[in-house]
Amino acid sequence: MRNAVFTRCAILAGFILVVALAAILVCFRKRTEVRTAGNPPRPEIKHVILLTIDTLRADALPAYGNTRIETPHLSDLCKRSILFERALSTSPWTRPSILSILTGLPPSIHAATSKAIEIEAVLPDSIPTLATLMDRAGYRTAGIGYNPFLSYSPNTKRGFQEYYFYPLKIVESDGTETTIEPFEPEGNLEDAREAGTAINDRSATTVLTELTMNWLSRHAKEKFFLWLHYLDPHVPYTPPRECLTRVTSIQDIPEKGIYKTWLARFTNAISTYLGAERRLLHDIGTTRDMRTRRILHNALLSDRHILQGLYEAEVIHIDDAIGEIVARLKALNIFDETLIIVTSDHGEEFFDHGKLEHGHSFYQELLHVPLVLKLPGASQPRKVKDRVSTLNILPTILDLCSITPDPGGIPLPSSLARFWEDPSSPAWSPVLVAESVLYGEPGLAIVFDDMKYIRRGKAGGEALFHLATDPAEKTSLVEREPARMKQARRILDAHDAWSRSVRKRVWTDGIQTARHDKKIRNHLRSLGYLK
Numbered sequence: 001m002r003n004a005v006f007t008r009c010a011i012l013a014g015f016i017l018v019v020a021l022a023a024i025l026v027c028f029r030k031r032t033e034v035r036t037a038g039n040p041p042r043p044e045i046k047h048v049i050l051l052t053i054d055t056l057r058a059d060a061l062p063a064y065g066n067t068r069i070e071t072p073h074l075s076d077l078c079k080r081s082i083l084f085e086r087a088l089s090t091s092p093w094t095r096p097s098i099l100s101i102l103t104g105l106p107p108s109i110h111a112a113t114s115k116a117i118e119i120e121a122v123l124p125d126s127i128p129t130l131a132t133l134m135d136r137a138g139y140r141t142a143g144i145g146y147n148p149f150l151s152y153s154p155n156t157k158r159g160f161q162e163y164y165f166y167p168l169k170i171v172e173s174d175g176t177e178t179t180i181e182p183f184e185p186e187g188n189l190e191d192a193r194e195a196g197t198a199i200n201d202r203s204a205t206t207v208l209t210e211l212t213m214n215w216l217s218r219h220a221k222e223k224f225f226l227w228l229h230y231l232d233p234h235v236p237y238t239p240p241r242e243c244l245t246r247v248t249s250i251q252d253i254p255e256k257g258i259y260k261t262w263l264a265r266f267t268n269a270i271s272t273y274l275g276a277e278r279r280l281l282h283d284i285g286t287t288r289d290m291r292t293r294r295i296l297h298n299a300l301l302s303d304r305h306i307l308q309g310l311y312e313a314e315v316i317h318i319d320d321a322i323g324e325i326v327a328r329l330k331a332l333n334i335f336d337e338t339l340i341i342v343t344s345d346h347g348e349e350f351f352d353h354g355k356l357e358h359g360h361s362f363y364q365e366l367l368h369v370p371l372v373l374k375l376p377g378a379s380q381p382r383k384v385k386d387r388v389s390t391l392n393i394l395p396t397i398l399d400l401c402s403i404t405p406d407p408g409g410i411p412l413p414s415s416l417a418r419f420w421e422d423p424s425s426p427a428w429s430p431v432l433v434a435e436s437v438l439y440g441e442p443g444l445a446i447v448f449d450d451m452k453y454i455r456r457g458k459a460g461g462e463a464l465f466h467l468a469t470d471p472a473e474k475t476s477l478v479e480r481e482p483a484r485m486k487q488a489r490r491i492l493d494a495h496d497a498w499s500r501s502v503r504k505r506v507w508t509d510g511i512q513t514a515r516h517d518k519k520i521r522n523h524l525r526s527l528g529y530l531k
Contacts, residue, residue, distance in 0.1 A: 010455055024154050042402045045376055047338040048134070048225045050393070052101065053318055054094065054147060055234045055358060057347030058087070058368045060315050069312045070248050073323035077342065078372050080379045085386045087371035088447060089130040089346045093359035093438040094149045095120070097345040097390065098229075102129045104394035104412045106433055107371035108444075108499040111511050112155060113436035123155050126408060130394045131159030134225035142219075144212050145229030154514055164211065165229070172470065198369045203240065203316075205232050209321040215327040220332040230321070233314035233348070235274075235357060236267040243313040243320070248308035266307065269296055274357060281360070281439040301351050303390060308350045339400060340374040343390055352472070359438030362454050363444035363473050367434050373416070375400075384419045386428040388445060392416050410502050431491055446491055464488060 021245035027076035058064040062071055063078040064085070090100040103123070107113045111121040122131075142162040143150075150156045183396045212228055232239075241259045245252055254262040274294035279285035280293065300307065329335035346358050347366045358366050369390065391413045398405060399415035418425050432447040443456035450468040453462065463476040464485060478485060 017415060020160040037237060042400060043377075044340050045337075045401050046223045047334055047340060047376075048139070048401065049340045050101075050130075050225070050397070051228045051322070051340065051342045052098065052145075052229045053233075053344050053370075054229065054231045055317065055346065055348045056318075056344035056370060057365055058344075058370045059365075060233075060312060060348075061370055063372075064370060066312070067510050068309075069247055069316055071316065071319035073319050073337055074342070074372075076328070077322070077340070077374055079381055080341075081342075081372045081374040082380065082382050082384060082416075084371040084373075084384045084386075084388050084416070086385060086435060087369055087390060088367045088387065088432050089245070089344070089369045089390050090434055091436045092346045092362060092366035092434070093436070094147060094345045096436045098150060099123075099153075101343070101345070101390050101393050101444075103127060104130075104133070105410070106391065106393055106499070107435040108495075109410070109502050109506060110155075111503070111507070111512065114513070119513050120153060120155070122514050123158065124506060124509070124512075129155070129159045129505060130397065131225065131227070133159070133398060133405060134160050134401075135161065135405055138223055139400065140219055142223050142224065143225075143227045143229070143233050144208055144215065145227070146208060146231040147229060147234075151228060152276075160227075162215075166208075168190070180216050203232075203237070203317070205230055207318055209324050212325055216325070216328055216332060216334075220334050228325075230318055232318055233311045235270055235445070237270075237307065237310035237314055238263055238267065239310055239313035239317050242310065243316040247309045247312050249305050250313075263310075266303070266310065266444060268367065269300060270307070270356065272296060273300060275353070278439055300356060304350055307356075311348060325491070337376045337396070338374075340372075341393060341397065342370060342372040342374075343393065343512070344369040345390075360440050361437065362434050362443065362452075364452075364467070364471065367445070375420075380420055382420055384416075386419070387430070387432055388428075389414060389432045406487070410505060429497075433495055444495075446487070446488060446495065448491060451484055451488065453485075453492070467523055 015144045029315070040358045059268070060066055061074050061078075062069065063083060089097045091097040091107050091113075095112045096110070099112045100106060103110050105127070107271050110123060110127070114120065122520060128136075130142070135141045140162075141160045142164070143156070143160045144164050145151075146166040147166060151167055156165075208230060212226070215226070241253065241256060244253055253259070273293060276285065276289040276292040276296070279289050300430045326335060329338060346357050346368060347364075349355050349363070349365045352365045353361060353363050355361065371388065371393075373396070392415070395405075395412045395414060396416045397403075399417050405412065413430075418428070429449065433444060434447075435444040437443060437456075441457035441461070443454065443461075445452055447453075447467070450465055450466055452465045452473070454463040454465075462478050462485070463473075464478050464481060465475070467473070475503065
């Protein structure tokens with residue numbers, strides 16, 4: 001009798017796990033099914049630009065509700081585009097989220113999640129990146145950007161024929177130094193400054209924009225895939241003064257002569273605060289760090305509107321840069337025919353949940369990112385309210401460009417083209433997963449229906465929020481919604497089972513890692529990641 005009861009329970013548990021696993025995979029298809037049989041061939045797309053703006057939370061843009069600033073160029077692009085109102089990143093920090101965009105795989109599969117940020121898992125050759133697939137399809141591939149995580153990554157470089165990410169200098173493990181040649185040798189850009197977010201004391205955003213426009217002019221007549229990654233509005237917040245004057249919430253802006261000194265006050269306070277905060281999160285902090293954190297927390301919280309204003313001024317700076325790129329595309333007569341995707345790797349917190357910056361939690365201010373697709377040809381503007389993930393970007397680009405991924409590969413998320421090509425198709429209700437924090441206890445978040453479930457730490461600290469009625473995630477429903485909690489835990493168990501299964505297929509020889517050298521660690525330290 002006991003055996004019979006046990007057998008029935010085991011069968012029931014297995015059934016529940018299968019159902020939950022099906023929910024996890026609802027937005028996935030096999031790589032060979034990007035285009036369904038019987039659909040007419042798509043018109044050729046010759047130019048694709050993927051624009052990722054570091055640290056850009058969705059609600060920083062007027063198109064997503066911000067009334068404090070104007071971003072005329074991004075706003076105009078949004079009016080021409082498919083705008084996804086509720087897109088989520090796969091992680092609250094750069095390395096895992098960007099690699100998810102470039103591979104279509106969640107962090108638990110691509111494994112770029114090490115908290116020892118000078119160590120990186122190196123993808124096996126069996127996993128192609130977006131650049132690899134575009135290169136195989138005959139596109140010229142180039143990456144331009146600024147971020148030490150991406151500059152030195154063997155994963156994000158993969159598949160690019162040209163890869164110009166700052167900082168430029170690399171010190172190899174044997175002590176030899178390699179300098180990546182810049183686009184324009186004049187200006188001695190190969191001697192790029194290592195600290196902060198400037199290149200030779202010029203705004204990195206300005207320099208990257210110039211390089212991008214020059215690259216576009218040289219390759220406008222070719223098929224190309226260009227990835228452009230702006231580091232702004234990442235800390236340190238150092239916007240041009242002119243951009244800060246366009247933020248309505250900031251008054252009494254210092255004159256030009258003392259503007260840099262005024263900025264340095266906030267930059268130094270943020271750096272000191274984050275250093276103490278991270279040492280404490282890594283359990284290496286002292287009583288002095290506790291005191292520093294407390295004092296600066298109160299000071300920065302009282303100046304929160306200034307910090308957010310500096311951040312928004314950097315968003316304005318990015319908007320100006322995008323305006324220049326769009327103007328160059330139009331001058332080259334390729335704007336209308338170019339597929340442009342705009343998104344971010346993650347957001348930024350301004351004490352929404354008691355902390356500053358990113359990498360430490362799974363709240364919406366860090367996961368909710370803009371996602372905008374400007375299609376070639378006639379304008380097809382549309383707003384999509386369904387929840388989607390930045391994981392959907394790679395399969396969407398492949399779908400629109402009629403590129404079939406490698407047969408026999410692991411499942412990829414669905415293309416987003418269904419939202420404008422077949423709006424009458426069945427309701428879209430995927431389970432979205434975010435994984436990997438840089439600071440604090442490990443964890444993940446799962447979004448299903450309008451619920452978000454967060455689990456942190458070995459002890460299994462849990463939170464449950466109803467995003468429709470509590471978008472600010474202030475009231476956890478762990479005790480009030482036992483049925484939803486059971487559902488969330490089942491989905492989590494199914495995701496873990498699926499991840500383990502796929503990891504075995506991907507990492508047949510175990511996870512191989514590369515260790516970054518001292519030079520790279522110094523660059524990461526300049527952005528506040530290492531203390």
